[in-house]
Amino acid sequence: MVSHLAPEVRGSRLQGKLFRVVLAAVVVSVALGSRVLASPQFALEPWQGGPKPAWTLDVLDGEKLTLEGYLGKPVIVHFFATWCEPCVEELGSLERLTNRKYSGLAILAIDVGEIDARVRNFLRKHPVNFPVLLDRDRAVTKTWQVTALPTSFVLACGLTPVLHVRGDIAWDSAEVATTLDQAIQTPAEGQPACNQQREESE
Amino acid sequence: MTSRREFLAGTAAFSAAALMLPNVARAEVKFDPQPGKWRTFSITTRIELADAGKAAHVWVPLPSLTEDAWIVPEGDEWSSNAASAEIITDPKYGAKLLRANFAVGNEPGVIEVRSRIRTQDRGAPFGGTRAAASLSDSERQLFLEPTELMPTDGIVKETADKITGGAGDEVARARAIYDWIVENCHRDKSVRGCGTGDVASMLESGNLGGKCADLNALYVALARASGLPARDVYGLRVAPSRFGYKSLGAGSENVTKAQHCRAEVYLTGYGWVAVDPADVRKVMLEEPPADNPIDAPVVVAAREKLFGAWEGNWLAYNTAHDLVLPGSQHKVAFLMYPQAEVGGELLDSLDPDTFKYTITSAEIAS
Numbered sequence: 001m002v003s004h005l006a007p008e009v010r011g012s013r014l015q016g017k018l019f020r021v022v023l024a025a026v027v028v029s030v031a032l033g034s035r036v037l038a039s040p041q042f043a044l045e046p047w048q049g050g051p052k053p054a055w056t057l058d059v060l061d062g063e064k065l066t067l068e069g070y071l072g073k074p075v076i077v078h079f080f081a082t083w084c085e086p087c088v089e090e091l092g093s094l095e096r097l098t099n100r101k102y103s104g105l106a107i108l109a110i111d112v113g114e115i116d117a118r119v120r121n122f123l124r125k126h127p128v129n130f131p132v133l134l135d136r137d138r139a140v141t142k143t144w145q146v147t148a149l150p151t152s153f154v155l156a157c158g159l160t161p162v163l164h165v166r167g168d169i170a171w172d173s174a175e176v177a178t179t180l181d182q183a184i185q186t187p188a189e190g191q192p193a194c195n196q197q198r199e200e201s202e
Numbered sequence: 203m204t205s206r207r208e209f210l211a212g213t214a215a216f217s218a219a220a221l222m223l224p225n226v227a228r229a230e231v232k233f234d235p236q237p238g239k240w241r242t243f244s245i246t247t248r249i250e251l252a253d254a255g256k257a258a259h260v261w262v263p264l265p266s267l268t269e270d271a272w273i274v275p276e277g278d279e280w281s282s283n284a285a286s287a288e289i290i291t292d293p294k295y296g297a298k299l300l301r302a303n304f305a306v307g308n309e310p311g312v313i314e315v316r317s318r319i320r321t322q323d324r325g326a327p328f329g330g331t332r333a334a335a336s337l338s339d340s341e342r343q344l345f346l347e348p349t350e351l352m353p354t355d356g357i358v359k360e361t362a363d364k365i366t367g368g369a370g371d372e373v374a375r376a377r378a379i380y381d382w383i384v385e386n387c388h389r390d391k392s393v394r395g396c397g398t399g400d401v402a403s404m405l406e407s408g409n410l411g412g413k414c415a416d417l418n419a420l421y422v423a424l425a426r427a428s429g430l431p432a433r434d435v436y437g438l439r440v441a442p443s444r445f446g447y448k449s450l451g452a453g454s455e456n457v458t459k460a461q462h463c464r465a466e467v468y469l470t471g472y473g474w475v476a477v478d479p480a481d482v483r484k485v486m487l488e489e490p491p492a493d494n495p496i497d498a499p500v501v502v503a504a505r506e507k508l509f510g511a512w513e514g515n516w517l518a519y520n521t522a523h524d525l526v527l528p529g530s531q532h533k534v535a536f537l538m539y540p541q542a543e544v545g546g547e548l549l550d551s552l553d554p555d556t557f558k559y560t561i562t563s564a565e566i567a568s
Binding site: 083085115116117118121137138147148149 | 350392393394398402403406407532533547548549550552553556
């Protein structure tokens with residue numbers, strides 16, 4: 001079950017969640033400097049859960065891709081669907097993020113539960129330069145416990161989530177850039193720095 | 203060529219007269235489906251594949267539900283250049299479909315399927331004698347269980363309990379859920395096709411907009427979570443509404459985009475009861491002059507009847523969920539549109555540029 005988060009029609013349940021998200025972002029911002037920032041609707045939050053399971057998925061019109069192949073790089077794993085209205089604009093901001101040349105940052109977009117043809121048609125109108133993967137049977141979506149779209153995770157170089165957002169944000173904004181820089185360049189406790197790990201993996 | 207089973211009688215052309223909306227004075231809004239007049243329709247689905255260079259498979263939903271009170275399928279026939287074709291019945295829900303297999307060849311695959319049904323209105327059951335057939339244990343279990351997109355625990359159960367208060371008799375609970383859908387959900391015209399039916403996500407996000415596969419699936423999920431057997435009935439509008447409701451009928455003999463799913467809830471003593479809150483919201487949004495308030499007479503009249511009754515200008519295909527297409531790896535959440543797989547890839551049933559099909563409806567003169 002995956003929902004599309006449409007802020008303009010959210011009910012009281014999400015309004016409550018929005019309050020908690022903003023509150024959490026403010027609290028964590030105070031604690032961690034400017035690492036987490038609150039956008040008007042949704043914000044990147046520190047990930048409090050544990051690691052997420054590895055996966056291998058088909059790339060649209062391509063080979064299989066495995067998450068573990070990105071060990072040593074920071075990764076944004078982004079769950080979306082073509083029917084999800086806010087996802088469209090957010091994909092555009094992710095695309096613009098690829099032009100910012102973050103050190104080694106990879107973006108992997110996972111379409112949830114749709115057929116290849118529908119995703120292909122969608123990407124003709126909204127092309128992106130990062131891999132789009134197909135979670136046709138929602139298996140990865142379920143194991144990653146994604147219940148709303150869009151949802152994104154920022155993984156540190158050890159492929160452990162460090163940031164998370166349930167909802168759409170402007171990935172190319174200056175605020176998110178600062179947050180990403182700090183998350184990527186300041187390794188979480190127990191995690192190696194990206195460059196070091198990249199060198200070791202090469 | 204493959205063909206099977208001739209119809210018992212020829213079909214009359216879908217006359218212009220049949221397509222004309224009844225001359226109903228809208229100042230006196232009436233929407234009052236009543237059984238008593240059976241109508242017969244012939245539905246023709248024609249699929250033309252574009253690519254002859256790859257092996258292909260086609261699946262066409264067939265009318266599968268036989269309910270003596272309101273719908274009786276009268277047979278299916280087809281013609282095609284397929285290498286083979288057969289009717290397959292899904293063992294879980296009894297959903298019937300025609301599967302055709304096309305080999306790599308010089309000419310693109312074409313198939314035309316004609317199905318004939320008899321149907322009539324369903325009237326409100328609550329004033330009559332309680333004489334409904336009982337539901338078997340296996341049927342009860344089937345129509346209480348969750349589906350992939352329709353859980354009955356978590357937020358669905360929480361919402362159902364809030365709506366019904368956990369109390370009340372079966373009719374009261376079923377009606378409370380109906381009223382909640384009508385008053386809290388809305389029809390979203392921007393949704394492709396009939397929607398996805400991802401009902402838990404609607405509740406999670408608070409976005410209660412959608413179309414029939416969303417709103418009526420939400421009804422079914424909430425009913426099941428309340429302990430009431432319920433089912434989506436996926437089908438097709440085949441004729442205009444004789445009550446003058448433009449939004450509740452087919453606009454022409456071309457019904458290619460007239461898919462509509464309804465719902466049923468099983469109430470002890472009454473049997474399967476017709477429910478269609480999605481159509482109440484459709485009347486609110488689309489019935490001329492459009493954007494009708496919930497207390498507009500045209501809405502009130504439909505709302506009063508669409509819990510317990512519906513008009514027989516619609517055919518039922520099936521009640522299946524999470525159906526793996528026979529002979530394929532692909533699974534569909536529900537089977538209401540024709541499906542096709544070319545070179546191992548499922549086509550988009552909602553994209554007329556890549557998957558061409560037409561569905562036409564003709565009423566057969568009695």
